[in-house]
Each structure stands twice: as structure tokens, then as C-alpha cells.
Amino acid sequence: MRRSLLCCACLVGAVASYQVGVRTATRRLRGGVSNIYASYSNTIMVDDTAKAKAPPPNAVSMSKAGLCQKLTVPSELLDKTDVFIFDCDGVIWKGDTLIDGVPAVLEMLRAAGKKIFFVTNNSTKSRKGYLGKFKSLGLETVAAEEIFSSSFAAAAYLEQTKFKATGKKVYIIGEVGVQEELDLIGVPWIGGASDAGKKVELKSGYALPHDKDVGAVIVGFDREINYHKIQTAQLCINENPGCEFIATNLDAVTHLTDAQEWAGNGAMAGAIKGCTGREPTLVGKPSPLMVDYIVDKYGCDRARICMVGDRLDTDIVFGQSNGLLSCLTLSGVTSESKLLSADNPIKPDYYVDSIAQFK
Amino acid sequence: MRRSLLCCACLVGAVASYQVGVRTATRRLRGGVSNIYASYSNTIMVDDTAKAKAPPPNAVSMSKAGLCQKLTVPSELLDKTDVFIFDCDGVIWKGDTLIDGVPAVLEMLRAAGKKIFFVTNNSTKSRKGYLGKFKSLGLETVAAEEIFSSSFAAAAYLEQTKFKATGKKVYIIGEVGVQEELDLIGVPWIGGASDAGKKVELKSGYALPHDKDVGAVIVGFDREINYHKIQTAQLCINENPGCEFIATNLDAVTHLTDAQEWAGNGAMAGAIKGCTGREPTLVGKPSPLMVDYIVDKYGCDRARICMVGDRLDTDIVFGQSNGLLSCLTLSGVTSESKLLSADNPIKPDYYVDSIAQFK
Numbered sequence: 001m002r003r004s005l006l007c008c009a010c011l012v013g014a015v016a017s018y019q020v021g022v023r024t025a026t027r028r029l030r031g032g033v034s035n036i037y038a039s040y041s042n043t044i045m046v047d048d049t050a051k052a053k054a055p056p057p058n059a060v061s062m063s064k065a066g067l068c069q070k071l072t073v074p075s076e077l078l079d080k081t082d083v084f085i086f087d088c089d090g091v092i093w094k095g096d097t098l099i100d101g102v103p104a105v106l107e108m109l110r111a112a113g114k115k116i117f118f119v120t121n122n123s124t125k126s127r128k129g130y131l132g133k134f135k136s137l138g139l140e141t142v143a144a145e146e147i148f149s150s151s152f153a154a155a156a157y158l159e160q161t162k163f164k165a166t167g168k169k170v171y172i173i174g175e176v177g178v179q180e181e182l183d184l185i186g187v188p189w190i191g192g193a194s195d196a197g198k199k200v201e202l203k204s205g206y207a208l209p210h211d212k213d214v215g216a217v218i219v220g221f222d223r224e225i226n227y228h229k230i231q232t233a234q235l236c237i238n239e240n241p242g243c244e245f246i247a248t249n250l251d252a253v254t255h256l257t258d259a260q261e262w263a264g265n266g267a268m269a270g271a272i273k274g275c276t277g278r279e280p281t282l283v284g285k286p287s288p289l290m291v292d293y294i295v296d297k298y299g300c301d302r303a304r305i306c307m308v309g310d311r312l313d314t315d316i317v318f319g320q321s322n323g324l325l326s327c328l329t330l331s332g333v334t335s336e337s338k339l340l341s342a343d344n345p346i347k348p349d350y351y352v353d354s355i356a357q358f359k
Numbered sequence: 360m361r362r363s364l365l366c367c368a369c370l371v372g373a374v375a376s377y378q379v380g381v382r383t384a385t386r387r388l389r390g391g392v393s394n395i396y397a398s399y400s401n402t403i404m405v406d407d408t409a410k411a412k413a414p415p416p417n418a419v420s421m422s423k424a425g426l427c428q429k430l431t432v433p434s435e436l437l438d439k440t441d442v443f444i445f446d447c448d449g450v451i452w453k454g455d456t457l458i459d460g461v462p463a464v465l466e467m468l469r470a471a472g473k474k475i476f477f478v479t480n481n482s483t484k485s486r487k488g489y490l491g492k493f494k495s496l497g498l499e500t501v502a503a504e505e506i507f508s509s510s511f512a513a514a515a516y517l518e519q520t521k522f523k524a525t526g527k528k529v530y531i532i533g534e535v536g537v538q539e540e541l542d543l544i545g546v547p548w549i550g551g552a553s554d555a556g557k558k559v560e561l562k563s564g565y566a567l568p569h570d571k572d573v574g575a576v577i578v579g580f581d582r583e584i585n586y587h588k589i590q591t592a593q594l595c596i597n598e599n600p601g602c603e604f605i606a607t608n609l610d611a612v613t614h615l616t617d618a619q620e621w622a623g624n625g626a627m628a629g630a631i632k633g634c635t636g637r638e639p640t641l642v643g644k645p646s647p648l649m650v651d652y653i654v655d656k657y658g659c660d661r662a663r664i665c666m667v668g669d670r671l672d673t674d675i676v677f678g679q680s681n682g683l684l685s686c687l688t689l690s691g692v693t694s695e696s697k698l699l700s701a702d703n704p705i706k707p708d709y710y711v712d713s714i715a716q717f718k
Contacts, residue, residue: 202615202616204456204616205454205617206616207618208621223561225586225589225630227581227583233622234620234621234622234626238620250633252633252636257561260566262567263586263589263593263630263634264634266634267589267593267633267634268630268633269633270634271627271633273629273633274624274626274627274628274629275612275625275626277625
């Protein structure tokens with residue numbers, strides 16, 4: 001199992017650092033990925049010089065707004081598309097409930113020779129964990145290689161930046177997904193689930209100890225967030241020279257259950273932003289890491305990849321800023337009135353009530 | 360005690376809404392405060408029309424940078440100043456330790472006829488609570504009316520905006536200070552210390568209940584922050600129409616003990632910003648609420664009020680953006696090298712190693 005998961009972990013062939021708040025981003029591709037089993041170190045490297053010199057992009061203004069057509073004739077989209085990238089929460093499932101019609105649509109797309117990838121900003125599971133979720137929902141044909149979780153993206157980013165060679169460790173705010181992905185690449189970590197329930201007992205002269213060997217703090221969704229974790233992250237980022245601050249994603253809300261929206265990792269990352277004044281390096285959507293890999297590996301035409309998601313500010317911006325087709329589904333967090341509002345500048349190429357309309 | 364504290368609570372004669380992120384702010388004074396016992400409702404009102412039309416200010420660019428002189432001849436500052444506004448953490452004390460020389464300096468200033476106020480962005484205590492802290496440190500001559508805590512400022516803001524008349528309640532992320540101040544003005548609240556340790560037990564179909572009658576969420580420093588509180592605040596702000604989001608302060612770090620810097624309310628407010636996309640109304644520094652009151656009540660010349668603090672981005676910006684003299688003390692979070700760095704655009708008029716140098 002370890003070997004097969006490591007192979008899965010080698011899929012990423014691009015690396016990206018997306019500095020959200022300061023709006024500096026860069027990605028630089030060197031060479032291609034010819035072998036699905038290639039190790040990270042054989043793939044594509046970060047160039048810090050390029051990073052420092054990169055002009056500040058503006059994802060929304062750089063991309064072309066779509067026509068925002070409601071899809072009534074499925075072939076209109078399917079004929080233009082070789083690869084579908086599906087967000088999961090709000091698109092494939094909501095909480096623990098599969099969205100109606102999804103299995104038949106995926107079967108139809110595979111039968112039509114389309115490539116399919118699933119991307120989720122939810123970092124609470126590893127790729128292995130997500131594979132279990134797909135199977136538990138009856139989606140037996142999904143392969144680990146088709147799944148890009150932000151927990152995996154965080155590990156991929158550390159691999160690409162050769163973090164392991166620094167000899168440092170990671171402090172995790174997050175759940176088991178990030179932990180499992182770091183274990184797979186052999187990067188030592190502390191924190192995570194082991195700091196749940198810890199309290200800071202204050203007394204005069206007390207200083208919370210923190211590990212000076214922490215070289216990166218990864219912040220993912222964590223329903224056991226507490227002040228001990230926040231203070232530890234603050235100390236590592238503010239006091240350990242060169243310590244990175246990595247966010248799996250910055251989604252404001254997420255679908256923990258299908259009954260309501262739940263505060264997302266925007267809360268955990270926002271807490272660390274607020275006590276450090278630092279902007280995180282974002283590895284989940286809308287960072288371009290994953291789409292760069294797919295283009296590189298499969299030699300796809302970006303214009304024939306369609307990003308399908310339920311969020312305007314992550315999924316659709318992500319698609320448009322990477323030159324993809326985009327399709328919003330109303331089965332998640334975005335209402336039709338919000339989509340069509342004059343206040344909303346983010347317009348996908350198409351929209352559907354749910355992806356069942358692809359069929 | 361209740362009566363005398365209510366009288367203290369009536370001191371504020373101005374109200375301000377300082378929208379930080381969107382950089383819109385306004386304050387509008389109507390009439391003066393002729394009676395120290397005047398009720399809030401007799402004093403100065405928010406004008407929402409003015410608020411909406413107010414031009415976006417930029418506190419730093421609007422204010423004149425100081426010459427950043429190290430104070431070597433105390434009379435140079437004392438002769439220019441009628442009123443001293445002291446930040447507390449890092450100026451009067453650090454954690455639970457009084458800074459050397461402070462009692463003698465305060466005694467000297469009082470003897471010289473100077474007015475003295477103490478302002479703190481720390482919301483964990485009420486004014487009553489702070490009075491106890493001053494006295495426990497041997498500062499027996501301090502009066503409650505001289506203390507402006509951000510917990511008090513939050514209550515004052517609710518009074519000024521006639522929140523009580525809405526019949527709504529407040530959800531508190533924070534500690535006892537905010538609770539005590541709301542009790543004094545008779546505004547009902549939920550949350551706070553009573554939500555410490557609560558967990559969100561997730562299961563399919565589960566929705567965390569939240570009170571639809573919450574009309575404002577106040578976020579103050581809370582070492583018992585947890586996901587239950589974050590999600591409750593998110594639901595109130597995102598789902599209760601018109602629900603306000605009020606932050607006592609946005610300080611990145613604070614002095615819980617004198618042994619290290621601790622993550623401040625920037626973390627708690629950042630968490631709620633991150634899951635709602637909303638910017639808070641700030642009532643602590645650098646909101647102008649408190650200085651407007653002092654100017655109005657005592658008829659002071661702003662140019663003869665000196666703000667003394669240890670933070671450039673709150674204390675000194677607060678002083679400069681309100682037209683005050685400013686003095687940075689190096690006894691808190693700011694080093695001399697940071698102050699004098701070319702990267703630092705915020706220069707006070709004077710700086711001292713500690714306020715002991717005033718004598």
C-alpha cells in the first residue's frame with residue numbers, strides 16, 4: 001500500500017506558490033513528466049529568483065469572463081472538452097450524500113473517452129482517505145491518481161521545494177489528511193491531532209515552548225483548533241527564521257454536513273494571518289499546481305479542459321485564470337441569483353443545476 | 360457599584376465606526392458632553408448617511424510623520440503636552456510586571472497638572488477588572504474614569520448605535536471583560552465563557568443550531584477559542600440579516616505574560632474574517648472613539664495631547680491619525696532597529712526606552 005500511494009504521490013509535475021494577499025505568484029516549468037512513477041525530485045522545480053521577480057498577476061482580470069450560458073444541450077460542452085476537473089463538495093457530494101445522477105454522468109463521460117479528475121480543497125483526508133469516501137458512496141471506478149486533495153498538494157509543495165533536505169519539521173494545524181500525506185513523503189511533523197484539547201495555562205513568566213526546528217507551518221481545516229495551536233504556529237512563523245506559512249486552502253465555508261454551511265479553512269488560516277501579519281502560500285485552489293501537472297502530463301490543450309465547481313471565487317476563478325473552460329453547478333454554495341447578479345463579476349462559460357445535466 | 364460603573368460607562372461622548380479592510384470610516388459629532396453623568400443617548404450619534412458617504416481615509420498618509428527624536432530633555436515633551444494617553448501593555452506593565460519607574464512618573468505628571476488616561480486594546484477585563492489590576496500593581500491613584508479598555512469601547516459602541524432598542528442579543532467570542540461591560544449596559548448576550556470547551560459532534564444531516572435573535576457578534580481576545588464558537592459566529596454573521604461584526608481590536612500579538620509575545624485578537628478576528636469574508640467594525644485602537652471623547656469633554660487642543668504606546672501600527676498611527684503628539688516607548692514590542700529602519704514609514708514625534716525617561 002505504501003508503495004502504491006507513493007506512486008500516486010508522484011503524479012504532481014508542477015509546483016506553484018500562490019501568494020494570495022500580496023498577489024505575487026509564479027510558476028516555472030522545467031521539462032516534462034514522462035513517467036507516472038517519476039519521483040518529485042525528477043520533476044519540476046521552483047525557481048526562487050523567478051518567484052521574486054514575477055510581476056503581480058490578478059487572476060480575475062487576467063482571465064476572460066465566460067458567457068454564463070445555462071447548459072441546455074449537453075453536447076455543446078462535451079464536444080469542446082477532453083478533460084473534466086470536478087470539484088467534490090457541492091458537485092459530486094454534499095457532506096455525506098452523493099448528488100443525484102452523478103454515477104451515471106461519470107460512467108457516460110468515461111465511456112465517451114473523457115479524462116476525469118477530482119479536486120477538493122478539503123484537507124481533512126489524504127488521497128487514500130478520499131479513495132475510501134468515493135468507494136463508500138458507490139463510485140468504485142475512481143482511482144487514487146484521479147484525486148487531488150489539498151492535503152496532497154501541501155505534501156507535493158514540500159517535495160517540490162525540497163523541504164526534506166533542510167532537515168526541518170512541519171507544524172500542522174489540521175487533521176489526519178495532512179498528517180498521512182506527510183508520512184508518505186517522509187517529512188517529520190508535530191502538532192495536528194496530538195495538540196487537540198491542549199490548553200495554555202498562564203502564569204507570570206510563562207512562555208509556551210516551541211520547536212525551533214519547525215521550518216514550515218501547514219494550516220488546514222481543523223475542527224480541534226485551539227489557542228495552543230494558534231500560539232504555537234505564531235511562534236514558529238514569527239520566531240523561526242525562514243519558517244514558511246502554507247495554507248491548504250482559504251475557503252470561507254465548507255460542507256461538513258449537508259444540513260448547513262460550516263466555517264472553512266479560511267477561519268484557521270485567517271487566525272494565523274491575523275496574529276502574524278503574514279500571507280500564506282496557498283497550495284489548493286486557486287493555486288495552479290494541479291492544472292499545470294495535467295497539462296504537462298497529458299499534453300492537453302488548456303482550452304479543452306473544463307473546470308466544474310460550485311464556487312465562483314475558487315473554482316471558476318481557478319478555471320479562468322488557468323485558461324480553462326468553466327462550468328458552475330448550482331448544487332453547492334452558489335445560487336442562480338448570486339451568479340446572475342450584476343454585483344458578481346465572475347461569470348463561467350456554462351452553468352447547470354447539477355452535473356446530472358451533462359447527460 | 361453598579362451605579363458608579365454605569366456612570367463611568369457614560370464617559371464616552373463620541374462614537375466611531377472604523378471599517379478597517381474597506382477603509383471607510385466616519386465619525387460625526389453632534390453637540391458636546393456637558394455632564395459626566397450624561398447617558399449615552401444624550402451624547403453623540405452615528406449618522407449612517409454620513410458613514411456611507413464618507414471618503415475613504417488612509418490613517419497613515421493623512422497624518423504627519425514625526426521627527427522620531429529620542430527624548431533626552433523631558434521638558435521638551437512635557438511643556439507641549441496637557442494630556443497623556445498611555446497604552447498599558449508594554450508601557451505601564453508587561454504581563455503581570457509593572458515597568459520600572461512608572462509610579463514615580465505618573466505621580467510627577469499628576470503633580471504637574473497633566474491629565475492622564477490609560478487605554479488598552481486588551482478586552483479580557485472590564486474597566487472594573489482593570490481598576491483591580493492597577494491597584495494590585497500599586498497604582499492606587501488611578502480612577503475607573505481614566506481607563507478605556509476595548510471591552511468598554513465595544514459596549515459604548517452598542518450604546519451609541521442604540522443596539523438595545525433592536526431587542527437583539529450579542530454573541531460573544533471573548534472573555535469576562537466584554538461580558539461584564541454588556542451586563543452593565545443591560546444588553547443580553549450569549550456565548551463567551553459559557554461556550555468554552557464545546558465540541559461540534561458531526562453526523563450526517565447535522566446542523567449546529569444558532570440563535571436567530573443575535574444582532575451583533577463581538578470578537579475579543581479569547582484563549583478558549585474553538586470551532587463551536589467560530590461556527591456560531593459564522594452562522595450569526597452570514598445568516599442573521601443585518602448582524603454586525605464588531606472587533607474589540609486587531610492586535611497581532613499581546614502580552615499575556617512578560618516572557619513572550621502571545622497571539623492576540625488579530626487571530627480571533629482573523630478567524631471570523633476568514634470564514635465570513637466580512638471586515639469588522641473596530642472599536643479599540645486605532646478607532647478614534649476615545650480621543651474624540653477626551654477632546655470633546657475637556658476641550659483640549661489635540662496638538663497638546665500625547666499618545667504614548669509601544670506599537671507603531673496601532674498606538675502611533677492612532678495618535679497621528681487623530682492629530683496628536685506621539686511618543687513610542689521601546690519597553691514593549693517595538694525595537695529601536697525596527698523603529699529606525701528605512702522600511703518603517705511610521706515615525707513618532709519622540710521615542711524613549713521607557714516612560715521612566717519622562718522624569
